[in-house]
Amino acid sequence: MDVNDKIHAQLVKAGVRLAASLPDDWVNTLIRRISKDNQIHHVPVCREAETIAICAGAFFGGVRSVAIFGNTGLLTCTGEMATLCLRHAIPVFCIVSGRGSIDDHKVYQEVQGRRTIPLLQAYDYPYKIIDREEEIEDIPNAYEWHRLQKRPFVLFLTKKLLGTKA
Amino acid sequence: MKTNECMKVLAKHRGDAVVICALGMAANEWWAVTRSEDSFYMHGGMGFAASFALGLALSIPRTPVWALNSDGSLCMNTGCLITEAGQQPRNLKHFVVDNGCYQTVETMPMVNQGAADYAAMARAAGIRQAITVDDLAELDRVMPEVVAAEGPYFVRLRVEPEPDYQRAPPANYEGPEMKYRFGRALEKKLGIKVFGPRGF
Numbered sequence: 001m002d003v004n005d006k007i008h009a010q011l012v013k014a015g016v017r018l019a020a021s022l023p024d025d026w027v028n029t030l031i032r033r034i035s036k037d038n039q040i041h042h043v044p045v046c047r048e049a050e051t052i053a054i055c056a057g058a059f060f061g062g063v064r065s066v067a068i069f070g071n072t073g074l075l076t077c078t079g080e081m082a083t084l085c086l087r088h089a090i091p092v093f094c095i096v097s098g099r100g101s102i103d104d105h106k107v108y109q110e111v112q113g114r115r116t117i118p119l120l121q122a123y124d125y126p127y128k129i130i131d132r133e134e135e136i137e138d139i140p141n142a143y144e145w146h147r148l149q150k151r152p153f154v155l156f157l158t159k160k161l162l163g164t165k166a
Numbered sequence: 167m168k169t170n171e172c173m174k175v176l177a178k179h180r181g182d183a184v185v186i187c188a189l190g191m192a193a194n195e196w197w198a199v200t201r202s203e204d205s206f207y208m209h210g211g212m213g214f215a216a217s218f219a220l221g222l223a224l225s226i227p228r229t230p231v232w233a234l235n236s237d238g239s240l241c242m243n244t245g246c247l248i249t250e251a252g253q254q255p256r257n258l259k260h261f262v263v264d265n266g267c268y269q270t271v272e273t274m275p276m277v278n279q280g281a282a283d284y285a286a287m288a289r290a291a292g293i294r295q296a297i298t299v300d301d302l303a304e305l306d307r308v309m310p311e312v313v314a315a316e317g318p319y320f321v322r323l324r325v326e327p328e329p330d331y332q333r334a335p336p337a338n339y340e341g342p343e344m345k346y347r348f349g350r351a352l353e354k355k356l357g358i359k360v361f362g363p364r365g366f
Binding site for chain 1 (some may be wrong): 176187206208210211212213214215217218219220221222223224225226243245246248249252304341342344345348349352353358359360362366
């Protein structure tokens with residue numbers, strides 16, 4: 001069982017039955033695994049903010065969901081996270097690639113690496129960075145906690161954790 | 167047709183549908199006509215009512231779900247048509263109230279006003295059933311077919327812009343209160359659990 005299998009398994013354990021996603025090369029393996037799981041309905045989208053609204057809708061259907069995308073996409077949908085989720089106190093669980101870290105040397109990820117966390121803090125969106133494999137077991141706890149927080153929550157997956165070469 | 171009259175015809179044919187309203191005049195008029203609590207009136211997230219409705223529709227597949235979208239919101243997120251088509255939700259009907267303007271902000275004109283064919287865009291995205299309705303009699307005539315058909319079904323409702331007219335928004339529905347009223351209404355209506363034993 002590799003890291004992505006473990007994340008997938010913990011999402012299932014947390015009760016997740018719907019996943020909305022937009023590809024990023026660090027999270028594509030996870031998206032592919034989830035898309036093959038008949039327990040989880042997979043919704044590929046055209047832009048990241050759709051995942052936020054789809055998951056918010058699923059919340060009211062009593063279905064636990066997850067939004068999966070890259071760090072750049074997170075920057076594009078913080079407004080919808082605020083005006084939909086903060087406004088109506090709707091929890092949405094996001095899994096996001098922690099792009100722009102010190103071991104990510106893609107020049108187009110540099111701004112995301114510097115500004116994402118301060119932006120989340122400005123909005124008061126809670127987050128957790130998962131850097132070690134044993135922390136994956138925290139996902140069910142994080143899921144319950146984000147429902148209690150009643151707002152978007154971001155779980156960052158690091159390059160070190162994922163072992164990606166991209 | 168005027169938006170309020172259009173909403174009255176939709177309400178007549180609604181049946182058991184749960185309705186997700188984009189912020190603005192569609193939401194305000196739907197509230198004025200129905201006062202329904204099993205409808206969600208978005209205060210923000212402009213462009214994403216259809217995505218919200220899709221997530222709900224996929225989660226309660228045996229319940230009809232209507233997205234009551236607006237032209238301004240659709241234009242902000244036309245990709246929602248492609249995402250919706252990709253899912254082909256049988257229980258989702260997508261209405262777009264098209265008044266050709268941003269009614270709640272001084273009726274400023276829509277981009278490419280009157281020239282964009284939203285029904286054609288929906289068909290091109292992969293939603294096979296997509297129509298435009300221009301008057302109340304026609305709407306009343308087609309609604310039984312729209313309701314009976316399997317989704318997705320896209321209906322563009324061409325209504326008049328109403329300058330200097332402003333319907334008040336659903337005033338007693340504050341943001342978090344909306345969440346709980348809507349969630350509790352769905353729990354009661356559908357026998358599902360939206361909230362946990364401790365209310366969150």
